[in-house]
Amino acid sequence: MEKFRGLYLKKAILVYNGFMKKLFILLLFLAVSLQASLSEEKLKVMLIGKVTKYVVWNKKNVSDELHITILNNPFDTLPQKIYANKTIDGKKIVFSYIDTIDELQDCDLLYIPKSAASQLDTIFQKLQNKKIFTISDIRGFAQKGGMLQLYFISQKIKLKINLQSVKEHGLNIRSTLLRIAKVIKG
Numbered sequence: 001m002e003k004f005r006g007l008y009l010k011k012a013i014l015v016y017n018g019f020m021k022k023l024f025i026l027l028l029f030l031a032v033s034l035q036a037s038l039s040e041e042k043l044k045v046m047l048i049g050k051v052t053k054y055v056v057w058n059k060k061n062v063s064d065e066l067h068i069t070i071l072n073n074p075f076d077t078l079p080q081k082i083y084a085n086k087t088i089d090g091k092k093i094v095f096s097y098i099d100t101i102d103e104l105q106d107c108d109l110l111y112i113p114k115s116a117a118s119q120l121d122t123i124f125q126k127l128q129n130k131k132i133f134t135i136s137d138i139r140g141f142a143q144k145g146g147m148l149q150l151y152f153i154s155q156k157i158k159l160k161i162n163l164q165s166v167k168e169h170g171l172n173i174r175s176t177l178l179r180i181a182k183v184i185k186g
Contacts, residue, residue, distance in 0.1 A: 043157055044150055045078050048111055048135055051148060051159075052088050054177035055133050057108060058170055066091040067107040071123075073097045074113040101126045112136040112146070120144055131170045142184055147171070160184060 052066055066088055070079065083093045098104055101116075101123045110132050112123060117138045124145050127134065134147045141149040142162040147169070149160040159181035166173055 040152065041075055041078060042082070044137060045075055045082050047150060047157065047159075048079075048109065049083060049086075049088055049093065051135065051177065052109060052133075054174040055109075056172035056174065057131055057133075058172065064091055065094045066109075067094050067096065068109045068111070069096040069098060069104060069107040070111045070113075071098055071101065072113050072115045074115065107132055109133045109135065112138065112141070114138050120146075127169070129169075133166075133169075133171055148181075158182065 048068060052068075068079070079095045083095075086093060096105065096107060101119065104110070104126060108131075110127070112120070112134060114137055116123065116136075120138065120141075134141075135150065136146050136148075137150045138144075138146070139151070142160040142165075145162065145165050147162055147166050149162075151158050151160065159177075161173060161178065161181045161183050162185075163173070163178075163183050164185050
């Protein structure tokens with residue numbers, strides 16, 4: 001009987017250890033996934049700001065502020081943390097957050113998240129004849145008429161630019177950015 005209890009106890013310990021190893025691996029995977037997700041979101045926010053250095057708005061009223069609007073904010077407070085007390089080309093960065101495209105006020109750049117993919121037609125209609133640079137991570141965004149699409153390949157961020165859309169909105173992109181992006185013409 002004692003031998004049976006000893007074997008039972010050893011088996012229980014092995015099962016418990018196996019379970020704990022699996023749980024540890026699962027938690028580690030979740031932590032790495034969360035970190036990768038945070039890194040991806042941070043990269044997107046950083047790129048939103050960096051890209052503005054290469055966009056030429058051709059506006060008559062040059063402001064000392066750069067207005068960036070984010071639709072359905074997927075970034076929480078990350079933009080404020082990254083750009084707190086910073087400027088881009090000498091301009092103070094001002095973030096606005098909207099839940100619907102109908103709330104859109106005049107801005108320089110609009111970030112459209114994946115959650116707004118089903119609303120793209122409405123968004124593009126609202127942006128007609130406006131000099132607002134659009135950025136999104138929606139699959140096919142550039143082909144559908146968006147200006148700059150962010151996407152990841154092998155954990156590296158890539159850019160796709162719809163040059164025709166950029167020009168139709170009275171904007172220009174510096175050649176430096178065009179050289180590192182995949183450019184489509186329509």
